[in-house]
Amino acid sequence: MDIEEFRKNGKDMIDYICEYLAGLGERRVTPAIEPGYLRPLLPSTAPLKPESWSDIMADVEEKIMPGVTHWQHPRFHAYFPSGNSFPSILGDMLSDAIGCIGFSWAASPACTELETIVLDWLGQAIGLPKEFLAFSEGSKGGGVIQGSASECVLVCMLSARAQAIKKLKKQHPFVEEGVLLSKLMAYCSKEAHSCVEKAAMICFVKLRILEPDNNCSLRGATLRQAMEEDVAMGQIPFFVSTTLGTTSCCSFDNLVEIGPVCSDLDVWMHVDSAYAGNAFICEEFKPLMRGIEHASSFNTNPNKWLLTNFDCSTMWVRDRFKLTQALVVDPLYLQHNYSAQSIDYRHWGVPLSRRFRALKLWFVLRSYGIDGLQRYIRNHCRLAKRFQCHVLKDSRFEINNEVKLGLVCFRLKGSDALNQKLLSEINASGKLHMVPASVNDKFVIRFCVTAQHAAEQDIEFAWSVILTIADSLVAKLPGTIKIKDEKQASREEALALERRQREELAYKRSFFVRMVSDPKIYNPKMSIARRHVSASDNVREEASVEEEEDSEAESNAQTLQRPIASWISWPLAFLFQGTFDEAKGSPQLPVRFRHLDTMVRLKSNGESATESDARQPNQKSPRKSPLGARRTRDQL
Numbered sequence: 001m002d003i004e005e006f007r008k009n010g011k012d013m014i015d016y017i018c019e020y021l022a023g024l025g026e027r028r029v030t031p032a033i034e035p036g037y038l039r040p041l042l043p044s045t046a047p048l049k050p051e052s053w054s055d056i057m058a059d060v061e062e063k064i065m066p067g068v069t070h071w072q073h074p075r076f077h078a079y080f081p082s083g084n085s086f087p088s089i090l091g092d093m094l095s096d097a098i099g100c101i102g103f104s105w106a107a108s109p110a111c112t113e114l115e116t117i118v119l120d121w122l123g124q125a126i127g128l129p130k131e132f133l134a135f136s137e138g139s140k141g142g143g144v145i146q147g148s149a150s151e152c153v154l155v156c157m158l159s160a161r162a163q164a165i166k167k168l169k170k171q172h173p174f175v176e177e178g179v180l181l182s183k184l185m186a187y188c189s190k191e192a193h194s195c196v197e198k199a200a201m202i203c204f205v206k207l208r209i210l211e212p213d214n215n216c217s218l219r220g221a222t223l224r225q226a227m228e229e230d231v232a233m234g235q236i237p238f239f240v241s242t243t244l245g246t247t248s249c250c251s252f253d254n255l256v257e258i259g260p261v262c263s264d265l266d267v268w269m270h271v272d273s274a275y276a277g278n279a280f281i282c283e284e285f286k287p288l289m290r291g292i293e294h295a296s297s298f299n300t301n302p303n304k305w306l307l308t309n310f311d312c313s314t315m316w317v318r319d320r321f322k323l324t325q326a327l328v329v330d331p332l333y334l335q336h337n338y339s340a341q342s343i344d345y346r347h348w349g350v351p352l353s354r355r356f357r358a359l360k361l362w363f364v365l366r367s368y369g370i371d372g373l374q375r376y377i378r379n380h381c382r383l384a385k386r387f388q389c390h391v392l393k394d395s396r397f398e399i400n401n402e403v404k405l406g407l408v409c410f411r412l413k414g415s416d417a418l419n420q421k422l423l424s425e426i427n428a429s430g431k432l433h434m435v436p437a438s439v440n441d442k443f444v445i446r447f448c449v450t451a452q453h454a455a456e457q458d459i460e461f462a463w464s465v466i467l468t469i470a471d472s473l474v475a476k477l478p479g480t481i482k483i484k485d486e487k488q489a490s491r492e493e494a495l496a497l498e499r500r501q502r503e504e505l506a507y508k509r510s511f512f513v514r515m516v517s518d519p520k521i522y523n524p525k526m527s528i529a530r531r532h533v534s535a536s537d538n539v540r541e542e543a544s545v546e547e548e549e550d551s552e553a554e555s556n557a558q559t560l561q562r563p564i565a566s567w568i569s570w571p572l573a574f575l576f577q578g579t580f581d582e583a584k585g586s587p588q589l590p591v592r593f594r595h596l597d598t599m600v601r602l603k604s605n606g607e608s609a610t611e612s613d614a615r616q617p618n619q620k621s622p623r624k625s626p627l628g629a630r631r632t633r634d635q636l
């Protein structure tokens, strides 16, 4: 493609994008395809000869679009918003055209400098403490754009780990770093995003996953107790990942309580606010981040809720030197004469190469102004409240979260299986898309306002679809209808019944039904133990409604009999180091082998390793563990 062809095709592409976005509402929000749909439609090898642009674009519409889930669709209410806007798209286009790789100031000065300035702008708008801003008087802090919130959490954990090891090394100069590492313990709430667990996996540290309160908020007393227990066991708390706006239900950890606990133990407190953090640009939502003054680091994703396209995950630290100490490697070919006066962002994250991502955020901040962005956020929050009102007016439903921003969690009063069915039918209809979550051990449906131009009619439409499907489901519930006497049923009615059964089978087979029915999606693993203990009758009742889908969860429940206060996600190498008091005979301890995704019941009383229960989530019967307490420790 030469420059003139690019000019023409580029203009055509803008037209295509405009038509796509303007006509989105006419499409199904989720595709009606099965996994593997694309393979037969495309050749099995790349073309040897160039193909025409028009052929490629024809395939986009015919082959790719049928498999796209339309995240910008007005009926898309799943996950969190995926930021998008014309200024942002154009900013990214320009960044792609400039095509610089801004790993150091010298590699493209504007790329680095704009990032620092724009992060200060956004940090101020959010109301972060001035220590987080690069240009505030005497500040050691600053902001950076990472590719994802997961990277932000990882990078902060790596830095906290480096600081902790450095401090311990001073106290114990002759102890190996590996031994010091084995003592480190990180913390988060059960409601924290799974990226915290992944970060702990990569950092090779233990992570204690704590029980939040009834409002899904991690409290200071819980954290303090856990840390004190661990310190008594010879562990060293070094990092806490708190969440403002959790993924399941948009709950908020109590930073006012957690902050002083972290200060007392000299622990790095990170605040992950991937979604909600964007809302703090509005005065009325700033109180939700009370306690932020205790934070060592903070992240939010403008690519979720600030009209900025993926990827753009903004992160600030109080002390950039602590951050970079964990990440600096400086080969000769990357050094330059200005490193003392400038920021080299390659030291702030995992990758060396970096795109010019600040450009799109700058375009967005300037095109909308903070005022326009506030209006966008407030509109979503107002519409979420409107949806909540609909739910509250119908006594068959309940609300399962405190609706503070744009996310509403709701369910039909009834079993998990009933709600699973409701969600499956809604998604299979292709009219709306929502995903489930587990809130207080219940299967709930998440309704998130996501579209850029979301409006009242979208809420009305969504509620009418939900009602129609709920009505037909409730009507089919035992006790609410009389089963027709077959003999009395006319031929016509029998045919109608047959047709309905066929339709039901078809939707059960559909990809989206299976996706929602997959227990891993709403991760009941952590809740099943408690469900079994406190509501075993309910479990049985659910199984009768949807036996096929619940039988697996039921058999999971049978392996876990006791309520669990917290979970420790362990690197295998540290299993049991210094944890058990052989003399007293330790209690059984449920341990989650994070990367085997396995539940293991451990005994310290000398029983053989193979007596532990360990099984993969999809296995029907328990399997003997290949790794047990004694053997693992002896091996190390």
Ligand code: PLP
Binding pocket: 080, 147, 148, 149, 150, 151, 193, 195, 243, 245, 246, 247, 272, 273, 274, 275, 301, 313
């Ligand atoms: N943290 C929270 C609170 C989230 O809600 C999410 C995703 O929704 C993440 C982290 C992970 O975000 P990313 O995909 O940017 O890694």
